[in-house]
Amino acid sequence: MTRPLVSVAVFAYNEEERVVAALDRLDACGTGVELRIHVLINGCTDGTERVVRAWRPRHATVMPVVIARGDKANAWNHYVHDVAPIDAAIHVFTDGDMLVSPGSVAAFLRQFEAEPHANGCAGLPMSGRSREAFRAKLVNNREMAGNLYALRGSFVAEVRRRGIRLPFGIFGEDGLVAALVKFNLDMRGREDDLRITAAHEAGFAYPSLSPWRPSNWRVYRNRKMRYAVRRQQALMLYGLLKSDGTGMMPAHVVDLYRRCGARMRFSWNGLDTPFDWLAIRRIRRDIAADESVKEEDRAHLYS
Numbered sequence: 058m059t060r061p062l063v064s065v066a067v068f069a070y071n072e073e074e075r076v077v078a079a080l081d082r083l084d085a086c087g088t089g090v091e092l093r094i095h096v097l098i099n100g101c102t103d104g105t106e107r108v109v110r111a112w113r114p115r116h117a118t119v120m121p122v123v124i125a126r127g128d129k130a131n132a133w134n135h136y137v138h139d140v141a142p143i144d145a146a147i148h149v150f151t152d153g154d155m156l157v158s159p160g161s162v163a164a165f166l167r168q169f170e171a172e173p174h175a176n177g178c179a180g181l182p183m184s185g186r187s188r189e190a191f192r193a194k195l196v197n198n199r200e201m202a203g204n205l206y207a208l209r210g211s212f213v214a215e216v217r218r219r220g221i222r223l224p225f226g227i228f229g230e231d232g233l234v235a236a237l238v239k240f241n242l243d244m245r246g247r248e249d250d251l252r253i254t255a256a257h258e259a260g261f262a263y264p265s266l267s268p269w270r271p272s273n274w275r276v277y278r279n280r281k282m283r284y285a286v287r288r289q290q291a292l293m294l295y296g297l298l299k300s301d302g303t304g305m306m307p308a309h310v311v312d313l314y315r316r317c318g319a320r321m322r323f324s325w326n327g328l329d330t331p332f333d334w335l336a337i338r339r340i341r342r343d344i345a346a347d348e349s350v351k352e353e354d355r356a357h358l359y360s
Contacts, residue, residue: 060089060090060091061090061091061146061147061166062090062091062093062142062144062145062146063090063091063092063093063145063146063147063148063149063162063165063166064093064095064141064142064145064147064148064149065083065092065093065094065095065117065148065149065150065151066095066097066132066133066136066140066141066148066149066150066151067079067080067083067094067095067096067097067151067152067153068097068099068129068132068133068150068151068152068153068203069096069097069098069099069101069105069109069152069153070099070100070101070105070127070129070153071101071102071103071105072101072103072105072153072154073101073103073104073105073107073108075153075154076096076105076108076109076112076153076154077108077112078156079151079152079153079154079155079156079157080094080096080109080112080114080119082156082157082158082159083117083151083157084114084115084116084117085116085159086116086157086159086160086161086162086163087114087115087116087117087162088116089163090162090163090166092116092117092118092162093117093118093120093142093145094114094117094118094119094120095120095122095136095140095141096109096119096120096121096122096153097122097124097132097135097136097140098121098122098123098124099124099127099128099129099131099132100124100125100126100127100128101127105153106121106123109121120140122135122136122140126225128225128226129203129230130223130224130225130226130227130230131223131225133150133223133230133234134222134223137213137216137217138217138220138222141213141217143210143214143217144210145210145213146166146169146209146210147165147166147169147178147207147208147209147210148207148208148210148213149161149162149165149205149206149207150203150205150206150207150208151180151204151205151206151261152203152204154263154264155204155205155261155262155263156261156262156263157180157205157259157260157261158180158183158258158259158260158261158262160258160259161180161205161256161258161259161260161261162259163258164256164257164258164259165178165180165207165256165259167256168254168255168256168259169207169209169254171254172251172254174251174252175209175251175252175253175254176208176209176211176212176238176241176252176253177201177206177207177208177209177212177234177235177238177252177253177254178201178206178207178208178253178254178255178256178259179195179196179199179200179201179202179205179206179253179254179255179256179259180202180204180205180206180207180255180256180259180260180261181195181196181255181256181257181259181260181261182202182204182260182261182262182263183260183261183262184262184263185262185263195255196255196257198250199239199250199251199253199254199255200232200235200253201231201234201235201238201253202231203229203230203231204261204263205259205260205261206231206234207256207259208234208238212238215242216237216242219242219303221237221242221303221306222306222308223306224294224306224307224308224309224310224312224313225308225309225310226309226310226311227290227294227310227313228283228284228286228287228290229287229290229291232287232291233294235253236295236298237303238252238253239252239253242303243302243303244295244298244299244302244303245298245299245300245301245302281329281332282332282335282336282339284329284332285329285332285333285335285336286336286339286340288333288336289321289322289333289336289337289340290310290313292320292321292322293313293314293316293317293318293320293321294307294313294317296317296320297313297316297317310343311343311344311347314340314343314344314347315344315347318340318341318344321337321340323337
């Protein structure tokens with residue numbers, strides 16, 4: 058019996074200390090399938106590439122993919138349009154510091170078989186203080202988290218055929234991909250939550266941040282800033298796509314800012330209010346800076 062081809066995209070940015078543990082977990086999922094692991098070495102400045110090339114899998118094939126510009130949306134585009142095997146049954150997306158649970162790949166395959174209408178499938182958190190709330194959010198709202206999710210092979214092939222690319226510099230590529238799945242690649246149409254499912258036996262674990270560890274403070278601050286910028290970007294981008302269609306997807310976030318900056322909103326948001334204010338200032342600063350930057354230099358300025 059022919060084993061199904063499963064292709065994995067691992068987003069790795071400066072993960073030389075954690076990526077081997079992540080790859081070992083993925084490799085253990087390779088029994089019963091043809092597993093190809095593509096490590097997207099995404100603008101790394103450490104030894105991630107060296108570590109990946111030295112790693113020796115037992116059940117999978119590993120393919121290092123070096124990408125000069127460190128941007129996750131750009132890496133997603135590169136994988137989908139230039140790297141992904143078009144005959145894969147499913148494509149699994151995860152981060153280079155995630156510990157994927159044993160049996161996750163098989164669980165994704167079973168879930169897609171059980172729900173033929175679905176084109177996206179969420180993996181669920183197995184660790185963290187807010188694990189149960191996080192799991193419930195993904196399952197009940199039929200969402201996908203960038204930590205671990207899968208797309209049906211035919212869906213990825215259609216994305217490639219239509220030439221749909223995520224904007225360079227966009228935060229929250231997982232939310233945008235989930236929206237494209239629910240709207241079947243045209244956000245002017247009808248949203249169908251049933252196009253996303255969840256595999257309860259496909260899971261991921263990651264180290265939690267602690268307010269008692271000073272080394273985590275900067276990580277926490279940067280994460281909160283990304284979430285704040287992501288909220289403003291979503292206000293702009295989703296409104297644009299729902300009115301004008303996926304064909305109007307901007308190539309770069311600064312194109313989005315210029316076209317839809319008036320859609321930014323600032324209001325009371327609890328403890329996140331200062332981050333929202335800083336996010337709007339950052340976006341306005343990026344628009345101003347873009348006026349003096351050549352097109353070919355944009356990626357280097359905003360990556």
